[in-house]
Amino acid sequence: MAERLDVLIVGAGFSGMYMLVKCRELGLKSHVFEAGSGVGGTWYWNRYPGARVDIQSLDYCYGFDEQLEKEWRWSERYAPQPELLAYANHVADRYDLKKDISFNTRVTAADWDAGADGWNVTLDTGEVIAARFVVLATGCLSVPTDVTFPGIEDYKGTIYRTSRWPHDGVDFSGQRVGIIGTGSSAIQSIPIIAESAGHLTVFQRTPNFSMPAHNGPIPEEDFQEWLKDPRAFRARSRYTAGGFWNDPRDEAIAIHTPPQEIKAELERRWAWGGFRILNAFADQAIDPAANKIISDFVAAKIREQVKDPKVAELLTPKDHPFGTKRPCVDTGYYATYNRDNVSLVDLRADPLETFTATGIKTKHNSFDFDAVVLATGFDAMTGAIERIAIRGRTGETIQEHWAHGPETYLGLMVAGFPNMFLITGPGSPSVLTNMINSIEQHVDYVTEIIASLNGRQAGRIEATREAEQTWTDLVDQSAAMTLFPQANSWYMGANVPGKPRRFLAFTGGLHIYSDICNAVRDKGWEGFTIARGDQVLHDSHEFTSLPPPPDNMAPHLMEMAMGRVAKWMQDHGRV
Ligand code: FAD
């Protein structure tokens, strides 16, 4: 590729594919590089049994083209991985995207070239490509953690990783299988593996909360509403905190509600399934007393489903408030422990010491396995970005810039790294939302930025350090207003040894975040420097685009949240 690109996109998941669509609309010369051999990102790599979405498929799909929306029919509420991958391929074929994607090609480095106002990007083929803009559509959950176990190299059975599952599937019929981890990937795969395995042993370090999906046909009420007006359906789900309609009750305060009413409301939401219970009460994510009410309700549901009270007790989370780790959505997870061929090992009481040639040895037991599944998670949000050797305008690397945790402006750009955009990057609502709506909001915004630069013949844009610091403080502060930092979660970087602890997403919600982004734009790209060669065309070091407080928040929450915001503003000399 001798000619310089306008836009080089890294990754061909839903982010990279949509970015390519938008670049083409602007007439930009753009190309995608993807490490895998096909499109789909998450849904290309994670082919483990039971993999499916935890947000209803009517919401978890592109909304940028009404025709595309209307011609695709999801087979069930929560589409399974093969259907999501088929959808990704359908989109790629429909917009003829694959001709501008190089598969099996990893981006290894990117260096800012000041003379050219652009990037030199190195591929694992050794080729170096010049590009004016780089878009990192590298995925928040695309790099498995480097977790390893003593003796694993001596193990003679087969090891599988949920996030790198063989493309032709795995037949566990009659086998002795072990699985390490009880996060979403494990919780989805355990019930299916148990159906065919001779025996399945689950190694659990920390239990998670999980809600039933009640998967099946799309609820008629939702389908009719979507059919009536897909645009209105989309607009409603986009302008919510989570990027999907989840029946929020902003006025409902658990600690002011009589117990029978609470129970009725939680039962109604539990029966609907999935994430509905997350929006039952406005105070549940910020007030420990309110949260305990929900945690206790879910704990009782676990006890109802698991026959052996000792196993139920082990499966009940006690170390984190409900919702502060990504809750799981399951199909028959807890009931799987009622099967004779499934057993649970509590690694807190019986720690894993080593793999052996034939299986796993814990402090008190040893187990022989034909296969072991690692469902051990991801180096989330920063992992894929930091694995590229990115060197910015001042010679600083991205790892150096993020030595104390990621700092970004709007989760979208990094000071010192001009013309480099992150899609759903750290500091944006991202993983706390229906990702497709967040992806579309980001890609649309990046497209607006590029169009605006081209309109004024500008060569580059960069977030100012001041704006980045102010935004990062706001992200930290809005996380501190919630119970999220109380969990040792991947949201906090706590699952990767040595990773700095910092809450990785903006907790203010996609709706508020979109308003902030729009205000930044309407103020002429507040917080950005825009330049052409040596000539600075626009230089704004401020970030003032905070929205007014939401008027639908219940009084005592408003007080609590505003008190904290006011303190933050005072501390930062903003009032
Ligand atoms: P990805 O789909 O992760 O794609 C990134 C791509 O970039 C990958 O294909 C990767 O190979 C490529 N890449 C990375 N680095 C490089 C490099 N250096 N060079 C070349 N290529 C590179 N979100 C939801 O909202 N709802 C859900 O129900 C949901 N379910 C999920 C289930 C699983 C099992 C997982 C792991 C995540 C889930 N997510 C869900 C989050 C999911 O990641 C997003 O919804 C979405 O698919 C992300 O799309 P993306 O294009 O941004 O990233």
Ligand code: N01
């Ligand atoms: O990963 P996880 P995941 N020894 O980090 C354990 C999305 N997703 O792949 O908690 C023993 O949640 C670890 O234990 P602990 C979703 O956003 C969505 O399951 O650290 N155990 C934990 O139990 C999700 O949140 C879906 O004590 C070890 C598990 O491994 C995110 O992806 C499906 C260990 C990792 O759980 C990640 O989910 C799948 C060790 N050394 C994924 N190291 C949907 O449902 C780790 N563990 C849509």
